[in-house]
Amino acid sequence: MSTVKLVPTDDAAEFEIPVAQLTHFRTLHNIYEDTQSESIVLFNTTTAVFKKLLEMATAEPPPSADLLATEYNEDLIGLFDLIQCARFQQAEELVNLLQETIGQFVAAKDGEEIRHTFSLDSGFTLEEQTQINRQVKTFFEKAEIRHKKEVAEVKAELEKEFDD
Numbered sequence: 001m002s003t004v005k006l007v008p009t010d011d012a013a014e015f016e017i018p019v020a021q022l023t024h025f026r027t028l029h030n031i032y033e034d035t036q037s038e039s040i041v042l043f044n045t046t047t048a049v050f051k052k053l054l055e056m057a058t059a060e061p062p063p064s065a066d067l068l069a070t071e072y073n074e075d076l077i078g079l080f081d082l083i084q085c086a087r088f089q090q091a092e093e094l095v096n097l098l099q100e101t102i103g104q105f106v107a108a109k110d111g112e113e114i115r116h117t118f119s120l121d122s123g124f125t126l127e128e129q130t131q132i133n134r135q136v137k138t139f140f141e142k143a144e145i146r147h148k149k150e151v152a153e154v155k156a157e158l159e160k161e162f163d164d
Contacts, residue, residue, distance in 0.1 A: 004039070056097070065097060
């Protein structure tokens, strides 16, 4: 099995991978196909980040966003490093998986936790934020009521069809 040597620019720790595994990374695969070089420089990444992507790309079964969210519980920088590398290498499946992971992470947090995590200022006074929170709560309550009515209407229609 032929291998190719990868040399990350950020830490210069060379390592080899089978050529067949390059197919997970469109950028590397294209470079290899164009040059047939035995050594490829990895830009914008470290050995640890690329090896983690490689592990994810070749895992059987592939990792889930839930598993990654647990593994990178509070390490958003680590997730962003993985996304940056995956995007640069044009590894679309990994980019999608990592974005889903960040989406799950953010969905599990409230606005204050997200602002704290990303060091963001809300830009609203306490009174404004309280009013916004009330409006959002009211919106979701009304949406839930509408949903329940729609479900009841559909259920009634279905029952009527089956009764006829």
